[in-house]
Structure formats: structure tokens, C-alpha cells
Amino acid sequence: MSEKNGVSRKDYKKTSKKNNSQEPKKWVKRVLLAFITLFLLVMVAGGALFTYYASSAPELTEEDLVGTFSTELVDKDGDIFYTLGGENREYAEANEYPDVMINAMTAIEDQRFNDHFGIDPLGIGRAAFGYVTNRGQIVGGGSTITQQLVKLSVFSKEKADQTLERKAQEAWLAIQLEREKSKEQIITLYLNKIHMAGNVYGVATA
Structure with a gap:
């Protein structure tokens, strides 16, 4: 068996085969x-944004969450004959809503309302993807009930206002709200x- 520079042909072939198998x-x-x-860079950039x-999220007050009410004018018999301004809403307590509702x-x-902490990460991901692929506009759902409550309380429901900035503020306020109130209250x-x-406005009113 011949040798080349002190390495046998057999050993040379084995070494070459081993090196080739390691390349992929x-x-x-x-x-x-x-x-x-x-992925880490995107996560860091996303977290910073x-x-x-x-x-810069707005303040969320109890008045915002409850909403406005209309004023009812009644006659001498106690019958309503006129309603002034505000939203037509009859507030119902938690125990007035049946479990089936x-x-x-x-x-x-x-x-996943009873399990999340205010936001659904998959929903946030879809919103971010929609923002990128639809020229700065959020497309699709994914908001939790807590986020929807925040949006109804302090944000505009206009499609043009559904931006990534608004979605981030909505998510942040939803997380804070979950820390302050129970699921039943929300x-x-x-x-x-x-x-x-x-x-x-409101299921009880309807």
C-alpha cells in the first residue's frame, strides 16, 4: 500500500469522506x-417599539369603562315620555347576566378569556403581520374581550385608526386592566x- 506524505491512501479517503459529510x-x-x-433582533425591536x-397610552378611567347614560323624563304617573342625550343604556350587575349568556x-x-392576562399573543402577531402587509393598517380580529372593552372605552372604532400604535396601546391598557379588575368585572x-x-348600548338594554 503506497503512502503520500506519511498518510496512506485508505486513511486519506476516510478523512476526505469525513470532511465532506461534515460540510452540510x-x-x-x-x-x-x-x-x-x-428572531432575537425582531423580538428586541418589537419590544422597544x-x-x-x-x-403614550391614554388614561383609562372608571367613567370611560362604564360609559354615559341618557336622562329619562317622566310624567306625573312615572311613565317615560322623553329621553335626553347620552347613550341608551341600562346597566346590569354581574348576577343579572345568566351563565349561558x-x-x-x-x-x-x-x-381563552378566563386564561389570558389581557392579550392573546397570537392575535397580536396577526395584527403586526397585517400592519406590515397592508401598508400600516391592522386587518383581522384577534383582540381579547379585555382589549375590546378598552377600545370601546377610550379609542375610536374607525378602521383608519386601527394602527400598530393604537393596537400596542390597547394591549398595554388591557394588561393593566386585568391587574386591577376580576374577570367577572371585565x-x-x-x-x-x-x-x-x-x-x-349594552346587552341588558337590548
Whole structure:
């Protein structure tokens, strides 16, 4: 068996084969590392942008959450003959809403309502993707009931106002609201807040 520079032909072939088999693994590691680095950069940038937007979020007051009420004028017999201004809303307490109503609402609007802390990360991701692919406009749902309550209380419902900045502020206020109020309080406020038709607001009013 001949040798070349002190290495046998057999050993040389084994070394070459080993080096060739390691090349694809190196490329996989490099690509994987690049994706991980890119993901971390996006996360850091996204976190910084969220913090910047959240810092300018408006104040959310109890009056905002409850909403306005109309004034009812009654005659000498106690019958209503005229309603002045405001939103036509009859506020109902938590125990006035049957469980079937609450279960139906959460099943339709927010299936993980009892488990999340105010936001749904997947919903936020969809909103961010919609912002990028639709030239600065948020497209699609994904908001939790808590976020919807915040939007109904302090933000405009106009489509043109559904920006990434507004979505970030909405999410931040929803997280804060979940820390201050129970799930029962939040769902009750939401059921009394939502617009039903015309000047009718709240499920109890409808």
C-alpha cells in the first residue's frame, strides 16, 4: 500500500469522506444560527417599539369603562315620555347576566378569556403581520374581550385608526386592566358597553 506524505491512501479517503459529510452540518448550523439571531433582533425591536407606543397610552378611567347614560323624563304617573342625550343604556350587575349568556359571548369573542392576562399573543402577531402587509393598517380580529372593552372605552372604532400604535396601546391598557379588575368585572363591563343597534348600548338594554 503506497503512502503520500506519511498518510496512506485508505486513511486519506476516510478523512476526505469525513470532511465532506461534515460540510452540510456546518451549513445547517450557520443557517439556524442566522434565523435565531434574526428572531432575537425582531423580538428586541418589537419590544422597544411596544414600550415606546405604550408610554403614550391614554388614561383609562372608571367613567370611560362604564360609559354615559341618557336622562329619562317622566310624567306625573312615572311613565317615560322623553329621553335626553347620552347613550341608551341600562346597566346590569354581574348576577343579572345568566351563565349561558356569558359562555356564549366568550365562546364567540374570546375562547381563552378566563386564561389570558389581557392579550392573546397570537392575535397580536396577526395584527403586526397585517400592519406590515397592508401598508400600516391592522386587518383581522384577534383582540381579547379585555382589549375590546378598552377600545370601546377610550379609542375610536374607525378602521383608519386601527394602527400598530393604537393596537400596542390597547394591549398595554388591557394588561393593566386585568391587574386591577376580576374577570367577572371585565365581562360585566363589556356586556354593558357593547353597541347593539342605533342608540342602544349594552346587552341588558337590548
